[in-house]
Amino acid sequence: MEKICFGIDVGGTTVKMGIFTTEAKLVDSWEIPTRKEDEGSHILEDICNEIDKKLVEKKISREDLLGVGIGIPGPITKDGTVLNCVNLGWGVFNVEEKFSQMLGGVKVKAGNDANVAALGENWQGGGIGFEDLILITLGTGVGGGVIIGDKIITGSNGAAGEIGHMPVVYDEDAEVCGCGKKGCLETVGSATGIVREAKKLLANTDIPTPLRDNSDFTCKDIFDAAKEGDKAAMIVVDKLAEYLGIAAAHIAAVTNPQVIVIGGGVSKAGKFLLDKIEEKYMEKAFKACRNAKFALATLGNDAGMYGAAALILC
């Protein structure tokens, strides 16, 4: 029997689970709900039961199970210690040790979900073939990760790669971020942030735009209008690209990546957005860092599962 591993991405509402071969082939994937009641104490138990069930169903022996990789939506140190994961109700404990015990001694490796997603894109996604990568994920929030030499940069208390909280807006009236700080990339680069910036522009100018016809316009509407050459939408997208270019230039000055991968729902804007970010990056980045390539993420919501498997297989 072929050797396999599990790649598991624990989210606030669902746990995504995948079985991978050593050739990086995803042979099965499914989801279970995340039971957050009782301080999230059932979550690992539920995953453990699923793994046992799947091993029996697929007739996989324990000897052929190389390990279980797991992405957690909170800070986690290099040795696998979760430091208060509020998304799951977890306190401080070593998730690798605990989960390994529950699984009868199977190897367990854990990481922060956003960092693990970056590792997934590095291993099998938009950054395949490169060992030094930055992932910037633009979704309901802004996240990401830094991979150097095919390894996640974790930092001293698991907070490395928190790209969304990089300060990029320095105005007095900058928006306050969910983290309590003013002017984070997340306040202008998330889908809601982009819409808010567009609404501000419409309120403060009288530029004619079809966006004014629909008070509930979305981030996608803004990109669609910009692609049609709409002036107001172009201003919003150019400003967004500038913030992202600046953020990428800051990170690059420290990490000198080979590739900068853009993911998340907002990245569905595609090459149109990518090219604009790259253009701004080239203006802002340190000369020796300008050979970085720009790529779109390709794994979508599966990036976390892939990255979790890579924690075991790579």
Ligand SMILES: [Zn+2]
């Ligand atoms: Zn913040």
